[in-house]
Amino acid sequence: MSSAVSLYLDPQIRDWVLFPITLVMILVGILRHYIMILLQSPPKKLPREALREQRALTRSQVLRSTAANSPIPPTYYKSISRHLSDAYEAGTYLKDGPPREGDAPKPPPNPMTDPAAMDGMMAGMKTQMVMMVPQMVIMGWINFFFQGFVLIKLPFPLTLGFKSMLQRGIETTDMDVRWVSSLSWYFLNFFGLNGLYRLILGGDNSADSSRDMTASPFGAPAAAGAQDFGKLFKAEISNLEFSEGVYSWVGEGVEERVLRRYGKIPAV
Amino acid sequence: MSLSMSLEKLATFRTNNTRASQETFKNASLILKTAKQLGDDGWAVLEQLFLASVDIGRLEVADQCLKQLAERFPDSPRVDVLTGIRMEATESPDVALKYYTQQLNADPANGAIWKRKISVLRRSGKIEKAAEELTQLLDTFYTDVDGWLELADIYTTCNQYILALQALSHVLLLAPQNPFYVLQFAETAYTANDLPLALKTFLVVVDMCERDIDSPKHKPAVGISVRAWLGIKLCSRRLMINSTPSASNTPIPKSLNLIEELATERVLEVYSSQGTAARRGQAAEGKDVVVGWIGAR
Numbered sequence: 001m002s003s004a005v006s007l008y009l010d011p012q013i014r015d016w017v018l019f020p021i022t023l024v025m026i027l028v029g030i031l032r033h034y035i036m037i038l039l040q041s042p043p044k045k046l047p048r049e050a051l052r053e054q055r056a057l058t059r060s061q062v063l064r065s066t067a068a069n070s071p072i073p074p075t076y077y078k079s080i081s082r083h084l085s086d087a088y089e090a091g092t093y094l095k096d097g098p099p100r101e102g103d104a105p106k107p108p109p110n111p112m113t114d115p116a117a118m119d120g121m122m123a124g125m126k127t128q129m130v131m132m133v134p135q136m137v138i139m140g141w142i143n144f145f146f147q148g149f150v151l152i153k154l155p156f157p158l159t160l161g162f163k164s165m166l167q168r169g170i171e172t173t174d175m176d177v178r179w180v181s182s183l184s185w186y187f188l189n190f191f192g193l194n195g196l197y198r199l200i201l202g203g204d205n206s207a208d209s210s211r212d213m214t215a216s217p218f219g220a221p222a223a224a225g226a227q228d229f230g231k232l233f234k235a236e237i238s239n240l241e242f243s244e245g246v247y248s249w250v251g252e253g254v255e256e257r258v259l260r261r262y263g264k265i266p267a268v
Numbered sequence: 269m270s271l272s273m274s275l276e277k278l279a280t281f282r283t284n285n286t287r288a289s290q291e292t293f294k295n296a297s298l299i300l301k302t303a304k305q306l307g308d309d310g311w312a313v314l315e316q317l318f319l320a321s322v323d324i325g326r327l328e329v330a331d332q333c334l335k336q337l338a339e340r341f342p343d344s345p346r347v348d349v350l351t352g353i354r355m356e357a358t359e360s361p362d363v364a365l366k367y368y369t370q371q372l373n374a375d376p377a378n379g380a381i382w383k384r385k386i387s388v389l390r391r392s393g394k395i396e397k398a399a400e401e402l403t404q405l406l407d408t409f410y411t412d413v414d415g416w417l418e419l420a421d422i423y424t425t426c427n428q429y430i431l432a433l434q435a436l437s438h439v440l441l442l443a444p445q446n447p448f449y450v451l452q453f454a455e456t457a458y459t460a461n462d463l464p465l466a467l468k469t470f471l472v473v474v475d476m477c478e479r480d481i482d483s484p485k486h487k488p489a490v491g492i493s494v495r496a497w498l499g500i501k502l503c504s505r506r507l508m509i510n511s512t513p514s515a516s517n518t519p520i521p522k523s524l525n526l527i528e529e530l531a532t533e534r535v536l537e538v539y540s541s542q543g544t545a546a547r548r549g550q551a552a553e554g555k556d557v558v559v560g561w562i563g564a565r
Contacts, residue, residue, distance in 0.1 A: 045377065048377045052408045055408070058411060072437040072441060076433070080441075255521040258471050261478070262485055264523075264530055
């Protein structure tokens with residue numbers, strides 16, 4: 001590296017390229033945040049039966065979580081436990097009521113025909129669009145007008161490994177790595193502005209587009225929609241049986257514990 | 269009082285769920301006009317002020333709050349609940365009931381509206397219907413501790429103690445760390461004449477409350493453990509006279525005599541100690557009665 005500065009940048013580049021790119025990206029991020037707020041549909045209302053089905057498993061989970069030291073006496077525990085496993089067996093909590101004799105097992109719902117799943121997917125697509133379109137436009141803008149521009153010189157030396165990161169779009173082998181090209185400056189902003197957005201818009205903003213690059217619009221609803229509660233309930237029955245095995249009442253031997261604390265009977 | 273101090277106080281009321289309506293009203297009415305400028309916190313204060321002013325009968329203030337809230341959140345289910353509460357304040361229960369039913373038809377899974385409806389049902393004397401609806405609500409929202417407590421209360425007022433115990437057992441499952449619920453369970457069991465179960469549960473209360481005291485022997489019981497010790501004393505005394513069979517098949521503890529002795533000691537110690545710092549020097553209130561009762565066995 002020579003001690004003499006090998007390259008002079010026109011201050012016009014700073015004023016008319018570097019700052020505008022940064023400013024445009026920040027503004028687009030903020031705009032995106034507000035568009036997302038506008039696009040957000042209110043949380044979907046579940047019918048009562050669906051809610052009940054979704055929460056039915058909590059009952060046995062609550063019961064099981066304290067089974068080893070349960071606050072309720074044996075008769076009560078047993079009756080709740082029996083009642084739950086009977087209900088799970090019979091499918092009382094299922095959204096469509098208990099299955100009738102001779103019903104063919106339902107195929108898993110197809111996300112393309114289920115309107116509920118379709119809604120979720122549309123929401124995902126909308127987010128994706130709001131993210132993709134402005135970024136594509138900005139990238140095209142930079143590529144078209146500022147292709148091959150060198151915008152800024154980093155004030156610290158870097159190894160050659162950063163060349164592909166900092167000088168994208170400039171095909172030179174011997175330029176100092178500290179020079180940053182326009183396209184690279186775009187990518188640095190793209191991934192690095194999240195901290196600034198958090199400062200301006202608060203913690204849970206939706207301005208940062210690098211985050212949902214990875215999220216697929218089809219991923220989330222497919223995973224949530226495919227739950228087969230009938231199967232989950234059947235599996236829970238054996239869990240309940242297991243907990244009944246480890247069950248003990250907290251009142252078991254409580255009189256001895258108390259008496260021992262007060263020295264009425266000798267401590268062990 | 270400065271604005272920030274009032275706000276802080278109101279926030280504490282909100283988090284602790286304190287129903288200090290008069291004080292809330294005093295603090296919050298200062299900021300009624302400026303609530304809009306306070307941002308998100310302001311709306312919560314408005315809701316709080318609304319409930320407080322309905323509580324103390326300042327309906328004109330309540331109306332102002334409701335108007336502002338309804339303007340800001342036109343379709344909010346929370347504001348719908350508030351509208352219902354305002355209706356309950358002046359209209360007949362039937363009108364409020366009709367409103368709630370209508371809201372529930374629009375969104376059957378709205379728990380808050382459903383609970384208001386149940387409370388109106390109960391208040392207007394349709395206990396049976398209230399219990400039925402509440403059971404349905406709890407079937408959907410199992411984890412609602414307050415709902416279970418209310419159901420237990422309804423059953424208790426109807427002398428259905430076994431059913432109340434069943435409701436309370438769900439409360440215990442959901443909040444096993446709260447000794448007050450255990451105490452309620454014990455007292456309900458006592459009322460249901462299931463003495464062994466009551467005795468055991470009273471002992472659990474004592475076990476829970478005095479677990480962290482290093483040498484419990486030398487300190488008089490405080491708080492709810494006094495009540496629990498009195499319960500133990502009652503149960504063990506009655507069990508020693510005649511052992512009633514337990515509905516829940518709870519065995520009677522073998523060391524009944526020792527328990528009775530200990531309970532007597534503990535109860536007497538509470539009442540013979542020189543009281544709290546505030547009334548040092550004079551015997552605890554009601555001492556004669558308790559000593560007389562214990563001596564009279």
